[in-house]
Amino acid sequence: MNRIVIDVSSLLREVGREESYRKKIELSALVKNSDTIDFSGPVEVDLRLTNTGSGIFVKGKVKGELRLNCSRCLCDFDMPAEIELQELYAEEEPEEERFRIVGETIDIGPAVDEAFMLEVPIAPLCDAACRGICPVCGGNLNFEECEHEVQKYDDRLKVLEKWLKEHGGR
Numbered sequence: 001m002n003r004i005v006i007d008v009s010s011l012l013r014e015v016g017r018e019e020s021y022r023k024k025i026e027l028s029a030l031v032k033n034s035d036t037i038d039f040s041g042p043v044e045v046d047l048r049l050t051n052t053g054s055g056i057f058v059k060g061k062v063k064g065e066l067r068l069n070c071s072r073c074l075c076d077f078d079m080p081a082e083i084e085l086q087e088l089y090a091e092e093e094p095e096e097e098r099f100r101i102v103g104e105t106i107d108i109g110p111a112v113d114e115a116f117m118l119e120v121p122i123a124p125l126c127d128a129a130c131r132g133i134c135p136v137c138g139g140n141l142n143f144e145e146c147e148h149e150v151q152k153y154d155d156r157l158k159v160l161e162k163w164l165k166e167h168g169g170r
């Protein structure tokens with residue numbers, strides 16, 4: 001679980017006060033079920049923090065890239081992901097414990113982790129048109145034409161030619 005601790009002491013002094021928080025941060029891998037999902041680089045945090053009187057309202061975006069594994073060709077690839085945060089952190093009785101202001105700081109790490117987790121597709125694809133791996137030889141069909149794939153392609157072409165002939169296409 002990542003920790004992104006922000007000092008809100010100056011914000012707490014005055015209701016209505018606003019501050020922006022912009023930073024590049026290295027995050028450790030997300031853990032989803034038994035899988036870990038790495039970030040390919042630092043994330044860019046761009047937030048606006050406001051003392052609303054009932055707490056510190058955090059609104060903004062975090063941009064990053066997740067390193068995923070394609071469910072079709074099994075290659076690693078980087079998926080850009082951008083999450084939006086909109087959370088109220090309070091000193092007393094926050095909705096959940098992780099939204100509590102502790103010692104004039106807030107930790108947005110858990111909320112960021114959770115939001116990125118929701119961005120991870122159930123069956124990630126390196127490309128919508130990923131051709132996967134050949135079930136016969138195991139070759140990655142995005143990078144190589146194996147004889148098995150060519151065979152399939154020829155068959156499809158024959159079907160198309162037949163259809164065109166029958167329908168007077170040529």
Ligand SMILES: [Zn+2]
Nearest residue numbers: 070073126130
């Ligand atoms: Zn793929």
Ligand SMILES: [Zn+2]
Nearest residue numbers: 134137146148
């Ligand atoms: Zn093959």
